Amino acid sequence: MVNQRSYLLINPPMDYSLLRKEFSMEAYLPPLGLLYIAKQIEKRGQKVTVIDFVAEAFAEEKLQKLLEKTNVVCITVTSQIASSAEKLVAFIKKTTPKIPVIIGGPHCTLQKQHALNEMNADISVMGDGEETIGEILDVFDNKKTLAEVHGIFYRDAGEIKAGLPGCEIEDLDKIHFPSRHLVQRYSYGKRQIAGVTFFAKGKITSMVTTRGCPFHCRFCVSKSIFKKYRSRSAENVIKEFEEIAKEYDSVFVVDDNFLFEKKRAGKIMDLLIEKQLNIEIWISGIRVTDADANLFKKMKKAGVKSVEFGIESGNQEVLNYYDKKITLDQIRNAVALSKKTGFLTIGNFILGAPIETEKHMDDSINFAKELNLDFAFFYPYSYLKGSALWDDAFQKGIVKETDLFLMNNSREGLGNLSSEVFRNKIAEAYQRFYFSPRYLISQLIRQVFVYKNFRVFYAGLKLFLQQKEGSVFESINT
Numbered sequence: 001m002v003n004q005r006s007y008l009l010i011n012p013p014m015d016y017s018l019l020r021k022e023f024s025m026e027a028y029l030p031p032l033g034l035l036y037i038a039k040q041i042e043k044r045g046q047k048v049t050v051i052d053f054v055a056e057a058f059a060e061e062k063l064q065k066l067l068e069k070t071n072v073v074c075i076t077v078t079s080q081i082a083s084s085a086e087k088l089v090a091f092i093k094k095t096t097p098k099i100p101v102i103i104g105g106p107h108c109t110l111q112k113q114h115a116l117n118e119m120n121a122d123i124s125v126m127g128d129g130e131e132t133i134g135e136i137l138d139v140f141d142n143k144k145t146l147a148e149v150h151g152i153f154y155r156d157a158g159e160i161k162a163g164l165p166g167c168e169i170e171d172l173d174k175i176h177f178p179s180r181h182l183v184q185r186y187s188y189g190k191r192q193i194a195g196v197t198f199f200a201k202g203k204i205t206s207m208v209t210t211r212g213c214p215f216h217c218r219f220c221v222s223k224s225i226f227k228k229y230r231s232r233s234a235e236n237v238i239k240e241f242e243e244i245a246k247e248y249d250s251v252f253v254v255d256d257n258f259l260f261e262k263k264r265a266g267k268i269m270d271l272l273i274e275k276q277l278n279i280e281i282w283i284s285g286i287r288v289t290d291a292d293a294n295l296f297k298k299m300k301k302a303g304v305k306s307v308e309f310g311i312e313s314g315n316q317e318v319l320n321y322y323d324k325k326i327t328l329d330q331i332r333n334a335v336a337l338s339k340k341t342g343f344l345t346i347g348n349f350i351l352g353a354p355i356e357t358e359k360h361m362d363d364s365i366n367f368a369k370e371l372n373l374d375f376a377f378f379y380p381y382s383y384l385k386g387s388a389l390w391d392d393a394f395q396k397g398i399v400k401e402t403d404l405f406l407m408n409n410s411r412e413g414l415g416n417l418s419s420e421v422f423r424n425k426i427a428e429a430y431q432r433f434y435f436s437p438r439y440l441i442s443q444l445i446r447q448v449f450v451y452k453n454f455r456v457f458y459a460g461l462k463l464f465l466q467q468k469e470g471s472v473f474e475s476i477n478t
Helices: 032-042 060-067 079-095 106-111 114-118 130-140 234-245 262-275 293-302 316-322 328-341 358-371 388-395 419-434 437-451 455-468
Strands: 006-011 047-052 072-076 101-104 123-125 152-156 159-162 204-207 250-253 280-286 304-312 344-351 375-380 382-384 405-407
Touching: 006 032, 032 047, 032 072, 032 130, 047 060, 060 079, 072 079, 079 101, 079 106, 101 130, 106 114, 106 123, 114 152, 123 130, 204 234, 234 262, 262 293, 280 293, 293 304, 293 328, 304 316, 304 328, 304 358, 316 358, 328 344, 328 358, 344 358, 344 419, 358 375, 358 419, 375 419, 382 388
Parallel strands: 006 047, 006 072, 072 101, 101 123, 204 250, 250 280, 280 304, 304 344, 344 375
Antiparallel strands: 123 152, 152 159, 382 405
C-alpha cells in the first residue's frame, strides 16, 4: 500500500529589486523543471499541487492555507530569484517548521552545499532531479537514508552533509513528460512583453528536447549546470508534441541549440509533417551557423512559425570576446535565410560586455537595424556565477563568491560604462530599432502580406513605451 503524502511545488516570485517588472519575463512560460519533478512524484501515487508565484501574485494567506494541507515542499531556485526563494523558505519554516523543504534547480547546482547555508531548507538537489526525487521519496518511505541518495546535500543534526555523488541522466527518453495539467489554470506568455510568447497563437506551453550545450560562450552558465550535451530521440520528441497538441495552440522549444544535430532535427520535422498536428511551433534557440535552406523549408512545412537567434553583438571584437565562434556575415546570412523562408525572425543582443564602450553598443544597435529583424531584444549584460566571465572577474577580485548576479557598472569596476549611461543606452536601443522608418515600413508590409498578424508590431511599440518610462533596472548601484 502506498504511503500517500501531499507535495507542494513552488515557483518563487521574481525579485524586482534586480530587474524592472516589464523586463522580468513575468509569466513567460511554465516552470518546466518543476513539472518534470511533479510527474515523477505523481507516478509514485502521491498528491501534487503546483503554485507559480511568477504567474500569480504572492499571497501569504493563500500559501499558509496550502501549507496546512502539505507534507513536503519543493522549490525551484535560479540565482536571479535566490533572494526571493530565501525569503519564501524562511516564511515556510517560520509558519510550518516541521514540513521538510527541498530546493533544487540551477542555483543549487551552482552553489552546491552553500545553497543550504543561504536558505534554511532541509535538502538541496544538484543537477538532474528526476531520479533524485525518486530516491528522496524512498527515504520518506524508510527504504533508504539521505546519505544513500545521489546528488544532494542535506541537514543532519545541525550539520550540512553530502549524499552520494550525483550523475546526469544519460537517456533522456526515460524521463516522463512534464505534468502540464498542474498549471492549466495559468495563462502564460500574454501578460507582458518581454518575449515572443506575447504574440503566439492561443494557449501556449513549452518543451525541451535537449539538455546542455556543446559550445562555451563566456557569458553563459550552461556548462556549469549541465556537464555535457544530451538529446532526446526524434520519436520521443514527437510523442510529446502529440500530447501537447491535444491541449495547446502553440509550443515553444526552449533548447539552448535545437539544430545542433541537424539529422535529428530533420527527422523531427519529417515526423511532424507526417502527423499533421494542428499546433504552431516557435524555436527559441538556434545558432546562426546552423541555418540551412533545406532544413528551414522542412521546418516551415512542419509548422514552425518563428526562429530566435542568439546574435549577442554587432561588433566582431565583442563576439570574439564572448567566444561565440560566429561572424557578422554568418549572422547576416542566417537572418536573411530565415526571413526568406517566411519565419518570424527574432534576434537577441547583449549590451554592456565588460570590454564594451558606447561605440560597441552603437555597433549592435546599428547592426540590429541593418538586419531588419522582426523583433530584437537588448538584454543588459550580467556577471552570472558559473560563467567564464564571472570566473575571470572573481580571479581578479572584481566580484565576490557571494555575488551571483551583477550588472555592468564602471563605479564598481564591472565595466566601462556608468549605470546611468548603461541605462540610457538600453532605452536608446529600443527607440532606435523600433522607430526607424525602415523597420516601421517593412513591418507594416510583412504584417499585412506575410504574417497577417499585427501583434508583433503592437508588441514592439508597447515594449518601447515601457522602456521610455525608465530603465530595465529597478535598482542598480548608483
